[in-house]
Amino acid sequence: MFDLFFYVLCWLVMFILALPIMFAGLLSVALENDNAPVAANPLAELHKEVLAYKDNKEKIKECYKTFTDKFTKCAQNSPNYNIWLEIIYNFSLNPILMETDEVAKFRDMLEDENPSIAKQIQTKVGTALQHREKK
Known part of the structure; x- marks a missing residue:
């Protein structure tokens, strides 16, 4: 229907008009921040708070409530097991x-x-109570 030159010219004009949109898309992808926030270990954060607020009654009660609401169970093979026991020790102390x-x-x-680790819990709390009475 039209000459081949017309179609080539239309394609060329459309490509030139699309270039800024393509560059804007490439620029936005290049500047995109892909650093995902590192998920902090909530139990380790709670442990830090317990140590930091050991003399503040309101804050330590908040930490205790958080612990009893979210972290009452812990498996012995959990990577947070020792932190969990330390929190119990600090609360008991x-x-x-x-x-x-x-x-x-x-x-x-x-x-x-936690019936499978009841002995470790008993030992940790007993140790805390012994140290508590020495103070």
Whole structure:
């Protein structure tokens, strides 16, 4: 219907008009920030907070509530197992947070939730109570 020159000219004009859009797309892809935020270990963060707020009654109670709500169970082969036991130790050691009878209830609750590691929980809480009485 039209001459071949007309079609070549149309394709060339459309390609030239599409170039800025292609460059804008390539530039946006090049400038895109692909650094995904590193997922922090929530149990390790809680451990840091427990250590930082050991003298602040409100903050340590918030940490305790977070622990009892989210982290009452832990498997022995978990990579966070030692951190979990250290948090239990620090909670049991802190006289601002709990009295001795409350620590015993805390221990019993954890032993009920984790019967396979009840002995380790009992040992950690017992050690904390011994160190607590020496202070």
